[in-house]
Amino acid sequence: MRSQTLPRVGIIGAGAIGCTLAARFANGGCDVKLAARAEAAATIRRQGLHLTASGTEIAAQVAVAKSPQDLLDRDYVFIAVKQQALLAAVRDWLPKLPETVVVIPAINGIPWWFLPNAQASSTPSGKTPEVELAALLPAAQILGTAVYLTAYSTAHGVAVQGTRNRLIIGELDGSSSARAEVLKTTCMAAGMDCDISTAIRLDVWMKAVGNAVFNPLSVLSGGDMASMLADEHISELALHMLRESLALGRRIGLPIDSSAEERLERARSAGNAQTSMLQDYLKGKPLEVEAIIGAMVRLGRQYETKMPFTEAIYGLVRSASLNNPFLRTTSNTTEEKTK
Ligand SMILES: NC(=O)C1=CN([C@@H]2O[C@H](COP(=O)(O)OP(=O)(O)OC[C@H]3O[C@@H](n4cnc5c(N)ncnc54)[C@H](OP(=O)(O)O)[C@@H]3O)[C@@H](O)[C@H]2O)C=CC1
Ligand SMILES: CC(C)(CO)C(=O)C(=O)O
Numbered sequence: 001m002r003s004q005t006l007p008r009v010g011i012i013g014a015g016a017i018g019c020t021l022a023a024r025f026a027n028g029g030c031d032v033k034l035a036a037r038a039e040a041a042a043t044i045r046r047q048g049l050h051l052t053a054s055g056t057e058i059a060a061q062v063a064v065a066k067s068p069q070d071l072l073d074r075d076y077v078f079i080a081v082k083q084q085a086l087l088a089a090v091r092d093w094l095p096k097l098p099e100t101v102v103v104i105p106a107i108n109g110i111p112w113w114f115l116p117n118a119q120a121s122s123t124p125s126g127k128t129p130e131v132e133l134a135a136l137l138p139a140a141q142i143l144g145t146a147v148y149l150t151a152y153s154t155a156h157g158v159a160v161q162g163t164r165n166r167l168i169i170g171e172l173d174g175s176s177s178a179r180a181e182v183l184k185t186t187c188m189a190a191g192m193d194c195d196i197s198t199a200i201r202l203d204v205w206m207k208a209v210g211n212a213v214f215n216p217l218s219v220l221s222g223g224d225m226a227s228m229l230a231d232e233h234i235s236e237l238a239l240h241m242l243r244e245s246l247a248l249g250r251r252i253g254l255p256i257d258s259s260a261e262e263r264l265e266r267a268r269s270a271g272n273a274q275t276s277m278l279q280d281y282l283k284g285k286p287l288e289v290e291a292i293i294g295a296m297v298r299l300g301r302q303y304e305t306k307m308p309f310t311e312a313i314y315g316l317v318r319s320a321s322l323n324n325p326f327l328r329t330t331s332n333t334t335e336e337k338t339k
Contacts (some may be wrong), residue, residue, distance in 0.1 A: 003124075006030045007186055010065070010074035010101075012093045014040040016151035017078035017106055018278065023051035026060035028190030033074065035065040035093045036156075043156035047121035053161035053191075071101070076143075076183055080106045082280075083291030087129045090136050104139050104180050105170065106147045108211045108276065109291035110299065111152050111204065113139055113172060115252065143180060144200035146148045146207035149192075150273035163271035166193035168207075170200030202254050209245040210267055212296040212310065213238050215277035216317035219287065222278070225270040237309065239264055244307040245296055251303050284326035289318050 006029050011022045014036035026032040026049070036044060041064045051058040065071055070299045071093055081089045086107060097103070105111055112130040150162030167187055171177050180196050187194035197203045217228055217238060228234045242260035258266075280287050293314045300307040 007075035007182060008033075008073060009021050009186070010035065010071045010077035011080060012071075012077065012089050012169060013085075014044060014079035014157065015080065016159050016279070017147065017149060018078070019049055019153060019157060020051055020053070020151045020161050021078055021080060021106065022062050023049040023058050023159065023188040024053075024192060026062045026187070027051075027058045028186065030186060030190065032062040033065045033070055034062050035071060038206060040156040042295060047157055051161060052159075053109060053165070055260075067091070068095055072098055074101055076102050076104060076179075076186075078106050080287050082286070083107050083109045083278075084286060086112075087133060090133060094136060095168045096281040097137060099141070101141065102143055102183070103141055104143050104145050104183070105137075106145055106167075107291075108147065108208065108215070110208050110295040113137075113142060113144070114201065114204065115299070120186070138173055142172060143183065144172050144197075144204055145169050146197075146200070147205040148207070148269075150270055151278055152274065152276075162273040164273070165191075166195070168195050168197050168200070168203045170197035170203065172200060174198045174200070191218045193266060199252070199255070202249075202256065203307045205249050205254050206256075206263065208257070208292070208296070209242060209249065209263060211275075212245055212293045213241040213313075214267060214270075215275045215288070216239075216276040216293050216313050216337045218278040219281045219317050220313070224272045224274045224278075225267060225274040229264070229268055235264065237313075238267075240309040241307075241313060244300070244305070244310045248296070248300050248303060248307065251305050253298070281320070281324055282326060284324060287321040287324075288318070289314070289321050293317060 008031045009025045010033045011018050012035040014034055022032050022034045045064050048061040049058055071077055100271060106155060112133040146163045146168040148166040150164040152160050153159045169180055184194040184196055216288055220236055239260045240264050246256050246260060277287050297311055297314045
């Protein structure tokens, strides 16, 4: 039975992570509204959500938002879209964020709030996406997140979760807060592990470092996480890249005490997951290349930190993305090609 004390949750994006979160929160008794694109929205209204997680089937009915108004009454809104779709999704669904809504960007890569102006790129309007996002989503209303979930989607509203089942959340300024505590309790009631971090910038960086290495390497090798880690050549290359990103993190002032070897070991908890970037590559969808490794490379250049391995892999994966033989339409490539 639904408890009135549980927070109302909104989720933007009905892909692997969005469906996993929505099904879990609904199953945990939350009032969930999911904001999806038209075709996915119609299917989910008809058939609900189906999540397979650790051999358990979770079927859940959730409300599907029709317009931004439907999200105004939410306590927490997760954004679970690819980073290149983020600004458009925020414009579509959160054009005027009420002060009562807490936003959780469940997105890989280096987020817009991480280093003000660090990754600025020009837009036709002259406003950078980071500046626009910061205006639409005030920092005070964000809980930072490192997404340690693994999932893939097989059809609209259908997701399969892998071995990872954990979120790290935290206030951007490291403070403790009731809203983070409530969200943690809600995540745990929904069957997920959740830790509150007092150093979320560090946690987001440590997650971003892993993605900057393994997501591109998965596209270039075609391997899942377990097979990449079992390959001595790929592991050696991954260690070089990890050392570079960890050094960059220290250069920008993060108190990183993990070694590349330790970070590599932690990646094993992803089991045999196929990275989200490899999933997209095989589906002929645009890749998060710029958000995940391009951003790392640009930050390295800005901070005059040499990253030769990361630079080389960026060049290769960018090219693999542009020349992806699985690309469905030429319009899919436009976004990456114009960067
Ligand atoms: N999958 C995984 O295991 C993990 C993923 N992540 C990260 O989580 C984020 C989400 O990834 P994932 O769920 O895998 O991605 P998916 O591509 O599976 O899902 C993203 C969903 O967002 C939808 N979407 C895009 N724009 C809008 C919009 N304007 N309004 C409504 N819906 C929109 C997409 O629709 P459409 O398909 O029509 O474009 C798609 O259904 C990424 O940053 C990823 O790197 C992090 C950890 C693990
Ligand atoms: C690879 C993984 C599961 C963890 O690093 C991930 O975050 C992704 O698929 O994007």
